Amino acid sequence: MDTGLLMDTLQTIASRRSVKHYDPDHRMPEADLGKLLKLAMLSPTAFNIQHWRFVVVKDPSLRKDIRAVAWDQAQVTDASALIILCGDAGAWKKDPARYWKDAPEAVQSFLVPAIGQYYEGRPEAQRDEVMRSAGIAGQTLMLAAKAMGYDSCPMDGFDFDKVAKLIRLPEDHIIAFMVAIGKKTQDPWPRPGQLPYEEVVVTDRFP
Numbered sequence: 001m002d003t004g005l006l007m008d009t010l011q012t013i014a015s016r017r018s019v020k021h022y023d024p025d026h027r028m029p030e031a032d033l034g035k036l037l038k039l040a041m042l043s044p045t046a047f048n049i050q051h052w053r054f055v056v057v058k059d060p061s062l063r064k065d066i067r068a069v070a071w072d073q074a075q076v077t078d079a080s081a082l083i084i085l086c087g088d089a090g091a092w093k094k095d096p097a098r099y100w101k102d103a104p105e106a107v108q109s110f111l112v113p114a115i116g117q118y119y120e121g122r123p124e125a126q127r128d129e130v131m132r133s134a135g136i137a138g139q140t141l142m143l144a145a146k147a148m149g150y151d152s153c154p155m156d157g158f159d160f161d162k163v164a165k166l167i168r169l170p171e172d173h174i175i176a177f178m179v180a181i182g183k184k185t186q187d188p189w190p191r192p193g194q195l196p197y198e199e200v201v202v203t204d205r206f207p
Helices: 003-015 030-040 060-068 096-100 105-119 123-147 160-166
Strands: 052-056 081-088 151-155 173-182
Touching: 003 123, 030 052, 030 081, 030 123, 052 123, 060 160, 081 123, 096 105, 105 123, 123 151, 123 173, 160 173
Parallel strands: none
Antiparallel strands: 052 081, 081 173, 151 173
């Protein structure tokens, strides 16, 4: 095990904070943005359906429109990147064989049919899966950003229906949350109140 790499990872996790104030003049290089998104695409998904969709909002006027339905939060327009994490709830039925095309034939023959068997007729499971996968991808995105020298802020303080219309969200897609990424101009507040370990961690069963 590379101890240096492990320590870098642990430090990245410990130092990641939700930052609200960004330099509006900073421009993220396209290479950095592409790297962040490609790393996020390595996040796991059930059945490898990779149903997250990352809407990268670059149009300044669209950013302003989104800010107007996001409680006028400045990071929507000021951050170097605004990414809306969505999911295709119907990805499980859209040529599912492609998700396992490079696997051994025995694996394909077992898993590909299992996808439909699991999701068919279960809209709640389809929606829950989007939220789980987007959450994992979002955390990957924010940790990668921190490791690359950027700060970030996950956001759900916005009108989901209005943002969906603004980005022309397909009917079978769901918005999970947004992530603003950029160069901070102010440090975040100290952590406001961490719950005790004993309250959060349960061994075997709840009392």
